[in-house]
Amino acid sequence: MENINALDEIHKGACMGIDAISFVLDKVEDKKLKKELEKEEKQYNIIKEEIEKIYPDYNDGKPHETGPINKVMTWMGVEMKTLSDNGNSKIAELLLQGVNMGIIEGRKILNEKKIGKKVEKILANYITMQEENVEVLKKYL
Numbered sequence: 001m002e003n004i005n006a007l008d009e010i011h012k013g014a015c016m017g018i019d020a021i022s023f024v025l026d027k028v029e030d031k032k033l034k035k036e037l038e039k040e041e042k043q044y045n046i047i048k049e050e051i052e053k054i055y056p057d058y059n060d061g062k063p064h065e066t067g068p069i070n071k072v073m074t075w076m077g078v079e080m081k082t083l084s085d086n087g088n089s090k091i092a093e094l095l096l097q098g099v100n101m102g103i104i105e106g107r108k109i110l111n112e113k114k115i116g117k118k119v120e121k122i123l124a125n126y127i128t129m130q131e132e133n134v135e136v137l138k139k140y141l
Contacts (some may be wrong), residue, residue: 011063013102015043023078027086092140
């Protein structure tokens with residue numbers, strides 16, 4: 001059960017990362033930042049695919065994703081917060097807030113749960129990827 005919960009949480013986090021990036025990508029004018037965000041989006045997709053590949057080893061269902069209401073709320077939040085300022089700093093700030101939540105959730109799972117080696121590896125990759133993204137995004141604040 002711990003493996004399923006961990007996979008579901010990481011999958012939701014990856015989906016939220018993909019959604020958030022897709023919502024801000026068209027607002028980004030800086031080519032370097034846009035390229036970084038596209039790279040991060042690919043990384044989230046890789047994590048998502050890895051989870052979907054091993055999920056059947058633990059459960060017959062599908063991993064949890066962000067629901068339509070969460071997607072709409074995320075989109076509305078991005079729209080509202082970038083209405084008057086859609087510069088690099090504001091976009092980096094918004095994304096950093098989500099990335100930091102992902103790191104915190106990932107670390108909690110890693111520290112508190114007894115999970116299998118495959119799940120632990122994906123989780124560790126997820127956390128490392130997000131920690132690296134923090135360092136990239138901080139440059140745009």
